[in-house]
Amino acid sequence: MKTFHIHFNGIVQGVGFRPFVYQSALRFGLKGWVNNTNDGVHIVFNASPELAQNFYEFLLANLPPLAVVTEKKLEKYPPGNFDDFQIIESEGKTQPQLLITPDVALCRDCRQELYDPADRRYRYPFITCTNCGPRYSIITSLPYDRPNTTMAEFKMCDVCLDEYNNPLERRHFSQTNSCPDCAVEMQWYENGQIIENFTDLNKVIDYWNQGKIIAVKGIGGYLLTCDATNPQAVETLRQRKNRPAKPFALMYPGLESLKKDVILSPAEEQQLATRHAPILLLPVKQPPHHTLALNLITKGLNKIGAMLPYTPLMDLLLSAFGKPIVATSGNISGSPIIHADESAIKELSHIADALLMNNRYITVPQDDGVEQKSIYGKHIITLRRSRGKAPIYIHPTLQPKQSVLGTGAMLKSVFGFSHRGKIYMSQYLGDTSEYESQESYEKVFRHLEKILQPQFDAVVSDLHPGYFTTDFALQISRKYSVPHFQIQHHLAHFLSVLGENDLLETDEPVLGVVWDGTGLGTDGHIWGGEFFAYQPGREIERIAHIGTFKHILGDKMVREPRISALSVLSEYAPGKISLLQNKFNDSEWENYPKIIRQSQLLSTSMGRLFDVVASILNLTDIHSYDAEASIRLENLAWQYFSKKDIDFRLSYLIDELPENFTEFITGQILEDLFTGAEKSLIAARFHLSLARYIFLVAEKYNYKYIAFSGGVFQNAVLTGLILKIFEKTAKKLYFHKELSPNDEGIGFGQIIYGLQKLKAL
Numbered sequence: 184m185k186t187f188h189i190h191f192n193g194i195v196q197g198v199g200f201r202p203f204v205y206q207s208a209l210r211f212g213l214k215g216w217v218n219n220t221n222d223g224v225h226i227v228f229n230a231s232p233e234l235a236q237n238f239y240e241f242l243l244a245n246l247p248p249l250a251v252v253t254e255k256k257l258e259k260y261p262p263g264n265f266d267d268f269q270i271i272e273s274e275g276k277t278q279p280q281l282l283i284t285p286d287v288a289l290c291r292d293c294r295q296e297l298y299d300p301a302d303r304r305y306r307y308p309f310i311t312c313t314n315c316g317p318r319y320s321i322i323t324s325l326p327y328d329r330p331n332t333t334m335a336e337f338k339m340c341d342v343c344l345d346e347y348n349n350p351l352e353r354r355h356f357s358q359t360n361s362c363p364d365c366a367v368e369m370q371w372y373e374n375g376q377i378i379e380n381f382t383d384l385n386k387v388i389d390y391w392n393q394g395k396i397i398a399v400k401g402i403g404g405y406l407l408t409c410d411a412t413n414p415q416a417v418e419t420l421r422q423r424k425n426r427p428a429k430p431f432a433l434m435y436p437g438l439e440s441l442k443k444d445v446i447l448s449p450a451e452e453q454q455l456a457t458r459h460a461p462i463l464l465l466p467v468k469q470p471p472h473h474t475l476a477l478n479l480i481t482k483g484l485n486k487i488g489a490m491l492p493y494t495p496l497m498d499l500l501l502s503a504f505g506k507p508i509v510a511t512s513g514n515i516s517g518s519p520i521i522h523a524d525e526s527a528i529k530e531l532s533h534i535a536d537a538l539l540m541n542n543r544y545i546t547v548p549q550d551d552g553v554e555q556k557s558i559y560g561k562h563i564i565t566l567r568r569s570r571g572k573a574p575i576y577i578h579p580t581l582q583p584k585q586s587v588l589g590t591g592a593m594l595k596s597v598f599g600f601s602h603r604g605k606i607y608m609s610q611y612l613g614d615t616s617e618y619e620s621q622e623s624y625e626k627v628f629r630h631l632e633k634i635l636q637p638q639f640d641a642v643v644s645d646l647h648p649g650y651f652t653t654d655f656a657l658q659i660s661r662k663y664s665v666p667h668f669q670i671q672h673h674l675a676h677f678l679s680v681l682g683e684n685d686l687l688e689t690d691e692p693v694l695g696v697v698w699d700g701t702g703l704g705t706d707g708h709i710w711g712g713e714f715f716a717y718q719p720g721r722e723i724e725r726i727a728h729i730g731t732f733k734h735i736l737g738d739k740m741v742r743e744p745r746i747s748a749l750s751v752l753s754e755y756a757p758g759k760i761s762l763l764q765n766k767f768n769d770s771e772w773e774n775y776p777k778i779i780r781q782s783q784l785l786s787t788s789m790g791r792l793f794d795v796v797a798s799i800l801n802l803t804d805i806h807s808y809d810a811e812a813s814i815r816l817e818n819l820a821w822q823y824f825s826k827k828d829i830d831f832r833l834s835y836l837i838d839e840l841p842e843n844f845t846e847f848i849t850g851q852i853l854e855d856l857f858t859g860a861e862k863s864l865i866a867a868r869f870h871l872s873l874a875r876y877i878f879l880v881a882e883k884y885n886y887k888y889i890a891f892s893g894g895v896f897q898n899a900v901l902t903g904l905i906l907k908i909f910e911k912t913a914k915k916l917y918f919h920k921e922l923s924p925n926d927e928g929i930g931f932g933q934i935i936y937g938l939q940k941l942k943a944l
């Protein structure tokens with residue numbers, strides 16, 4: 184008999200790991216102990232070498248559902264004598280170096296108990312277990328134990344405490360454990376009055392039925408909710424929230440009810456049921472089963488963002504209501520979701536008729552994540568990475584020793600850092616040109632800084648001098664007295680997708696297709712329709728881009744697709760410019776062309792090219808939300824492909840790569856328009872041509888590996904067409920998988936850059 188030590192690290196806290204080890208040890212008849220520290224789970228036990236190996240393999244093969252092991256070892260240990268097997272107290276002395284468990288949607292066992300009249304937690308809105316419930320959103324420090332969460336102030340009743348202490352229970356060491364006798368309590372806020380100890384969920388149902396708006400506190404913050412089948416209610420919500428056009432997300436009572444309204448593939452069905460329970464963009468059946476206030480919800484798009492209840496409270500409410508509700512983040516436009524009760528009363532009580540609050544404090548705001556599937560293939564695209572995913576990112580191989588902070592971009596801000604071999608990526612933190620988002624960004628940063636105590640070796644930001652995140656990087660680099668590196672926006676995008684796909688050390692050169700809205704290029708012009716080449720040890724080369732056009736009026740051009748249209752037509756189709764005249768008033772029509780002529784600033788932005796096409800087709804001239812023109816153009820192309828097969832013979836581009844893609848595509852589209860082609864066909868042909876364009880560039884430069892990044896690759900139609908066009912070739916395609924192709928992924932690219940710079944020093 185010898186003594187052995189097993190160490191596991193990764194997502195091992197708040198997932199029922201110790202009870203699992205305990206029960207397994209009993210099964211193997213082992214004596215020793217297990218504990219939970221700041222560097223993971225340690226198990227020490229006596230066994231023969233053979234039994235120790237078997238035990239180790241058994242544990243790895245039967246991990247609890249939420250656990251992820253990223254580091255593991257079995258080794259000999261100084262001999263010890265044990266009377267039995269015990270779970271011993273957690274220690275928090277060492278520096279934290281484990282993954283923080285993200286929040287988890289209601290599990291199947293808990294849902295069953297929730298509706299079982301014989302269960303003592305029957306209809307208890309805060310039922311949880313070691314396999315589900317809040318984690319990151321309630322943690323105040325590590326290790327993850329009740330005193331280090333916002334559940335600390337809730338005292339467990341005797342029955343709950345027994346469950347908690349019994350290693351054979353599902354709720355052994357369940358830090359979120361509570362029941363109706365030691366409950367998380369709800370409050371009802373209406374007209375300046377708070378009703379404590381509120382339990383009457385029927386009131387919410389009544390209010391929804393009356394067309395009222397209720398702000399409901401969830402996991403990451405407050406959701407604004409109303410009956411999705413009541414046009415008056417949805418319209419009121421739009422007006423009060425001052426959100427005229429951006430689509431609202433819906434929450435359905437369950438899969439069966441959702442299936443009646445949308446077209447759902449098996450891959451999507453699976454995705455909805457994952458533990459992070461995202462919002463999925465799904466095509467609506469025509470007509471849907473529920474009499475949705477569709478026009479008011481999607482404002483002309485064919486897809487709805489839908490999710491299933493991920494908290495027991497929402498599950499109870501929705502199952503009683505029996506119909507879908509609008510469930511949109513309670514926030515001020517562009518800022519993260521409101522999570523503190525005081526702010527909710529202050530900011531949301533003029534939008535909502537009442538607030539359903541509770542006394543479990545949320546430490547950091549998290550919006551619901553958003554995803555969609557490509558129209559071809561099974562590729563799931565992350566549009567917003569947040570609740571259920573943050574604040575971790577598990578990379579299959581990367582375990583950097585050095586700690587680098589990447590502060591991200593501006594509009595879709597996410598920061599991330601490497602720390603003791605792990606990568607942490609924050610939740611989506613909104614548009615940091617807004618003050619509220621800056622505050623929230625700093626708050627979440629300080630929170631993770633306090634919990635994990637990183638010792639940064641370098642800080643990396645965007646090249647753009649005007650970004651909040653650039654200033655922030657400067658501030659942190661001073662605080663830690665470490666270098667501040669800056670990397671160009673699109674190069675960071677490229678490094679991000681290379682890093683995510685483990686291509687940094689590849690022997691095969693990689694073609695990078697980086698398409699997005701706006702980023703400052705290294706030549707001082709605006710980039711965004713770029714082709715790069717990567718080879719390890721060499722500088723990334725910009726090998727091609729779409730044809731340039733003038734960028735004028737700063738961000739105004741980004742908000743107004745009609746200006747991009749004017750700029751591109753002035754350059755490439757001056758004879759057709761009158762087509763746009765009715766989009767401008769007299770003084771604009773007189774002045775803008777002059778400004779365009781005089782401007783020295785050039786753009787190669789693919790996002791703007793989408794704007795041009797959307798404006799020419801009269802889809803959008805002025806954005807009412809970010810990227811509206813691109814979304815409408817994608818939607819129009821989707822309408823076409825939902826009825827017709829993909830046929831690349833319809834591409835404008837067939838064999839020959841044009842010298843200037845911008846000029847070529849604009850000319851073709853104008854020609855189609857003047858011959859009276861259907862708009863949806865034009866949108867489809869535009870998308871087919873983009874895929875074909877990439878194909879021809881890859882052929883010309885003879886690349887086998889192609890990686891895609893940038894906000895344009897959120898486009899489910901384009902992504903699907905790319906998958907299709909390369910399907911029967913020997914090319915290998917690399918998309919973002921876990922991270923988003925949009926600017927949320929920039930921070931990770933910055934980390935990669937910082938690590939490379941430190942290595943080169």
Ligand SMILES: [Zn+2]
Nearest residue numbers: 290293312315
């Ligand atoms: Zn559960």
Ligand SMILES: [Zn+2]
Nearest residue numbers: 340343362365
């Ligand atoms: Zn209890």
